[in-house]
Amino acid sequence: MTTRYLLGLDVGGSSIKYQLAMITDDDRPVVVKQDTLATPASDPVAAFADIARDIAGDDLAGVVIAIPGLVDSDTGTVLRSVNLPHLDGVHLGARLGDILEVPVDIVNDGRAAAIAEARWGAGDGHSDVFTLALGTGIAGCHVVNGxxxxxxxxxxxxxxxxxVEPDGELCACGQRGCLETVIGAPALRRGWHAAGGEGSPRDLLIAYENGDARALPIVDRAGRSLGDALLTLLALVDPGCVVIGGGLASAPHRLVQLAVAHVDKKKTFHTVPPIVAAELGRWAGAVGCVGIAVDRMARTVTA
Structure with missing residues (x-):
């Protein structure tokens, strides 16, 4: 029987994280390779084709590419990507599929990571999972039955x-006091530097762990604000599990712990589900891409 491979590419502004999975006789994927490589700076269609051939050879059965930005998954078109502007308007799925002669799907990177965490990561075992990524921005995604x-x-x-703060800082979206203006990485960095601290938001969190008086009010405020946003989420969505990831949620998970404590203190009618840290880390997007490729293959076989 011919060996078949599915390739997931999680494309970032400077690097690509990929997973290559071999499909076994019972159509189960087995990851055989994962690694990182540089993101091509020009001629993306030809470059992605070369990457796919170099990784998988001639036995490729399908590709899923996760892109940071707005994509039309139905047509495989990148609508807009701030980090990859040379892809704007490119019909990447169709053009790459024609070259490789296999199905190529284009998805948003946050959604790929959310699907991975919901199905194979921290949300495994729950049919209704809301994922939240804390970083430069705050990305959320609701995954129901996969x-x-x-x-x-x-x-x-x-x-x-x-x-979360009606009279707060102006957000890039035009509103004032959005959660991002309090807990997004740029906001935390500005608050930390204004208090006399140095370095990144991670340095702020480390200082908080060490009891630095300058860090305490900044991180406590961030935790309360995240908790208030989670209470709104519980009231509107009622998820079965909340998974929180991203660089600002990594160990020691202090922001997550503060937010959960705030939720427990302020809850009234709310049903508080498990609120847990993400498990897949930087590979979540690539894992999600392979999972989406497997699902597509299964739909094709049964159609």
């Missing part, structure tokens, strides 16, 4: 733009 519930207009899950 599929993203994107809303009528494809923008559901934007918890970063829940207003």
């Amino acid at each position: 599929s993203v519930a994107a809303g009528a207009h494809g923008i559901a899950g934007e918890l970063g733009h829940i207003v």
Whole structure:
């Protein structure tokens, strides 16, 4: 029997994380390779084709590529990507599929990571999972029975733009006091530097762990604000599990712990589900891509 491979590419501004999975006789994927490589700076279609051939050879059965930005998954088109502007307007799925002669799907990177965490990561065992990534921005995604519930207009899950401080800082979205203006990495960095601290938000969190008086009010405020946003989420969505990841949620998970404590203190009618840290880390996007490829293959076989 011919060996078949599925390739997942999680494309970032400077690097690509990939997983290559071999499909066994019972159609189960087995990861045989994962690694990182540099993101091509030009001629992305030809470059991605070369990457796929170099990794998988001639036995490729399908590719899923995760892109940071807005994508039309139905047509495989990159609508807009701030980090990869040379992909804007490129019909990447169709063009790459024609070259490789295999199905190529294009997905948003946050959604790929959310699907991975919901199905194979910290949300495993729950049919209704809301994932939240804390970083430069605050990305949310609701996964129900393994599929993203994107809303009528494809923008559901934007918890970063829940207003937590009505008279707060102006957000890039035009509102004031969005969660991102309090707990996003740039906001934490500004607050830390204004207090006399140095370095990154991670340095702020380390200082908090060490009892630095300058860090305490900044991190406590961030934890309370995240907790208030989570209470809104519980009231509106009622998820079965909340998974929180991203660089600002990594060990020692202090922001997550503070937020959960705030939720427990302020809850009234709310049913508080497990609120847990993500497990897949930097590989979540690539894992999600392979999972989406497996699902597509299964649908094709049964159609």
